[in-house]
Amino acid sequence: MPKANITFEDIGITVTVPAGTRLIEVSEKVGAGIIYGCREGECGSCMMRIVSGGENLASPSVLEDKVLKENMAGRATRLACQAQVLGGDIVVRPA
Amino acid sequence: MASLRAGVVDDQALCIAPGIHWLGALDPAMRQFDIILKTANGTTYNAYCVRGSAGVAIIDTVKEGFSAGFFARLESVARYDEICAVVLNHLESDHSGALPELMRRAPQAQLYISPKAMPTLRGVLKGELDPQRILTTLDEAGESRVIDLGDRSLRFLQTPYLHWPDTQCTWLAEDGILFSGDVFGCHFCDERLFNDKVGDFRFSFDYYYQHIMRPFREYVLQALDIIEPLPLRLIAPAHGPVLRESPGDYVRRYRQLATPLLHREAGDEKTLLIFYVSAYGATERMAQAMREGAETIEGVRVSLFDIAGGEVAPFVDLIEEADGLAFGSPTLNGDAVKPIWDLLSSLTLVNVKNKLGAAFGSYGWSGEAIGLIEDRLRGLKLRVPLKGVRLKLLPTADELVACRDFGHDFALHLCGRAERRVLDISELG
Numbered sequence: 001m002p003k004a005n006i007t008f009e010d011i012g013i014t015v016t017v018p019a020g021t022r023l024i025e026v027s028e029k030v031g032a033g034i035i036y037g038c039r040e041g042e043c044g045s046c047m048m049r050i051v052s053g054g055e056n057l058a059s060p061s062v063l064e065d066k067v068l069k070e071n072m073a074g075r076a077t078r079l080a081c082q083a084q085v086l087g088g089d090i091v092v093r094p095a
Numbered sequence: 096m097a098s099l100r101a102g103v104v105d106d107q108a109l110c111i112a113p114g115i116h117w118l119g120a121l122d123p124a125m126r127q128f129d130i131i132l133k134t135a136n137g138t139t140y141n142a143y144c145v146r147g148s149a150g151v152a153i154i155d156t157v158k159e160g161f162s163a164g165f166f167a168r169l170e171s172v173a174r175y176d177e178i179c180a181v182v183l184n185h186l187e188s189d190h191s192g193a194l195p196e197l198m199r200r201a202p203q204a205q206l207y208i209s210p211k212a213m214p215t216l217r218g219v220l221k222g223e224l225d226p227q228r229i230l231t232t233l234d235e236a237g238e239s240r241v242i243d244l245g246d247r248s249l250r251f252l253q254t255p256y257l258h259w260p261d262t263q264c265t266w267l268a269e270d271g272i273l274f275s276g277d278v279f280g281c282h283f284c285d286e287r288l289f290n291d292k293v294g295d296f297r298f299s300f301d302y303y304y305q306h307i308m309r310p311f312r313e314y315v316l317q318a319l320d321i322i323e324p325l326p327l328r329l330i331a332p333a334h335g336p337v338l339r340e341s342p343g344d345y346v347r348r349y350r351q352l353a354t355p356l357l358h359r360e361a362g363d364e365k366t367l368l369i370f371y372v373s374a375y376g377a378t379e380r381m382a383q384a385m386r387e388g389a390e391t392i393e394g395v396r397v398s399l400f401d402i403a404g405g406e407v408a409p410f411v412d413l414i415e416e417a418d419g420l421a422f423g424s425p426t427l428n429g430d431a432v433k434p435i436w437d438l439l440s441s442l443t444l445v446n447v448k449n450k451l452g453a454a455f456g457s458y459g460w461s462g463e464a465i466g467l468i469e470d471r472l473r474g475l476k477l478r479v480p481l482k483g484v485r486l487k488l489l490p491t492a493d494e495l496v497a498c499r500d501f502g503h504d505f506a507l508h509l510c511g512r513a514e515r516r517v518l519d520i521s522e523l524g
Contacts, residue, residue, distance in 0.1 A: 005517075011480060011508070012515035021520070028473055029523040031480030031508075033449050042214065044260075070213050094449075 004085040008032035009051055009093040019087045023048070023080040033094040034080045044071040046080040053090035057083045103286040106167035111289075111337050112270055112329060114146040114247075118153070118168040120161035123284045132306050134299070137284030140189055141333050143274060144172055145267060147244020150179035153204075154249075154265055154274045155333055159192030166193070166200070175201045180242045182207045182232075182249065184276035185262045186215040190333055198224055207232050207242065209253065212261030232263060252321050254278065256314035258307045264322070271328030277307065278318065279345050280332035291340035299335065300345070304352045310446050312415075315353040322346055355416055364396045365509040368413060371423030372402050372434050377457035377489050378423045384495045385421060385455065385484075388502025395506040402434040407441050415445035419509045420477065421453040424464040431456075431464035439471050452477035453505050455484040455498065462487070480508045 002019040006026055010033045015026050024046070027034045037045030041063050050057070054076060060068065064082045077095055103109055108116035123137035140157035142165060151173045157165045169175075178201040183191055186208065198206060198220075206224065208216055210231040232240050232251035242249040252264040257278045265274040273279075281303040285293035308315050323346055330338040330345060338345050367389055373379035382399055389397045400410065414420060422439070424431040452472035454465045465483040472479050484501045486494045507513045 011478075012513060014515075014517045015520055015523070016518070017520045026520060026523070028479075030518070031451075031478045033478050035448055035476040067214075070210065072210060 002087045004087045005089045007091040021085050023083045039081045041082045047077050047095040048080045048092045049095045050076045051091040056086050056088035056090050108168040108172040116144045116172045118142040118144050120157040120164050121284050128282055134282035138282035138334050139284050147247035149245030151177040152180040154182045155190045156193035158189045162193040178204045180205055182265050186212050186219050191219045205230055209261050209263040215261050254318040256311040271326050273330050275330050275332045277333050279330050280334035283335040290336040290338045293336045312353050319350055364394050365418040367397045367419040368417045369399045369421045370402050372432050374425050378425050380490055381455050381498045382423045384498035385502035388499035389506040392506035394510050411441050419451040422468050424456045426458035426462050426464040429463045431468050448476040450477050452479050
């Protein structure tokens with residue numbers, strides 16, 4: 001199965017995960033500083049900054065896009081509860 | 096004709112400044128608000144009408160059950176076809192209850208809300224309003240929109256999280272009036288309405304801050320930086336007395352309330368509070384070992400508390416200022432013990448987001464308490480960087496070493512000096 005490496009920059013931990021994993025499945029377990037609210041892509045609490053490797057995440061859904069716009073998020077911002085890794089290396093930190 | 100008497104009269108708007116009227120509602124029977132607040136003499140839902148030479152703006156509405164009085168007051172000072180703007184500083188039900196009907200009665204009016212209010216508005220209106228009638232109060236360039244009422248104009252201060260994401264204040268510069276929404280408000284019902292006429296509401300003002308605004312203290316301080324330079328002549332909040340006498344006093348009081356309660360003794364050091372409950376001394380020994388380990392890291396100041404010997408409220412004050420929190424509990428009947436939950440259920444009054452958290456404890460059968468505490472800490476939006484330490488009954492010397500290591504490693508995380516690691520997801524459990 002293809003793998004991906006997610007680095008949580010704020011705590012200096014890199015986790016190797018299967019492709020298709022959502023960030024939310026990993027970040028809380030390692031104690032990263034990304035926080036969650038609704039966990040369903042609606043509240044915007046889990047906005048995170050993509051430091052590098054944004055192209056290795058699946059594109060945002062219509063719902064995620066709308067929430068990001070309503071929260072005036074920058075281009076390198078995603079919702080951790082929605083973002084799914086495709087492979088390669090991704091570096092993130094709390095927004 | 097509006098009443099000019101110093102007090103609210105049924106179905107009549109109350110003049111708070113020339114051309115500006117209170118349209119709100121008195122709710123003297125209210126005793127419990129939003130479940131978490133008590134009020135000994137009710138509350139008010141404040142809404143306002145601002146008349147300019149070129150139009151009328153309505154700022155906020157009332158709880159739905161009080162709509163009839165709100166519309167009667169509105170009709171005493173304005174016609175619906177004069178209303179060009181409806182401003183909602185905050186969309187919670189007690190302020191938006193009459194909004195759908197108001198937008199129906201004033202079909203030419205534009206609705207102005209903060210950019211962060213859109214998701215809430217969808218819940219309030221359920222698609223009833225034409226999107227063309229909704230404007231956010233920041234324009235595309237990120238500047239405040241201006242509602243031009245002719246000889247008066249309304250501008251908007253972005254003051255989110257006071258106490259919802261959507262909150263904003265509306266500023267009427269020509270008159271020095273701040274329509275502040277919930278901030279500077281309180282649950283206090285007195286038909287004399289003005290702060291220089293009503294009964295003593297100082298307790299209610301502080302109580303409202305402590306229960307509604309305190310968890311958002313950082314946002315309060317940001318908002319005060321915006322509000323303090325304004326030449327305020329009157330604050331018109333969404334609840335409680337209208338502050339026309341010395342409004343600056345209430346802004347200064349907010350600055351005092353939002354300033355940390357406890358002097359920061361630790362300077363630049365990171366502070367770690369270890370709370371524990373222990374039935375036979377095992378969890379206490381774990382707590383002591385954790386403290387020993389944490390204290391080996393320079394720049395960390397550790398405090399140890401047996402919860403059984405303290406009160407919740409002062410612990411909450413300490414927690415508000417701390418960087419790291421650890422909770423030790425035995426497992427009784429598959430759960431952490433009540434004093435732990437009493438403390439952990441009291442933390443919604445303060446902001447604990449992104450503090451570091453940890454759990455540990457001794458158990459007899461199965462040790463569920465540690466995982467349950469960790470889940471609660473994550474639920475409170477703390478970071479839990481290390482899997483908690485749990486041991487069966489009395490600690491061995493090796494297990495106490497593990498507790499010391501746990502304290503040591505947790506302190507490294509507190510200082511941002513934890514070792515960089517590469518893990519496989521299967522190692523995370």
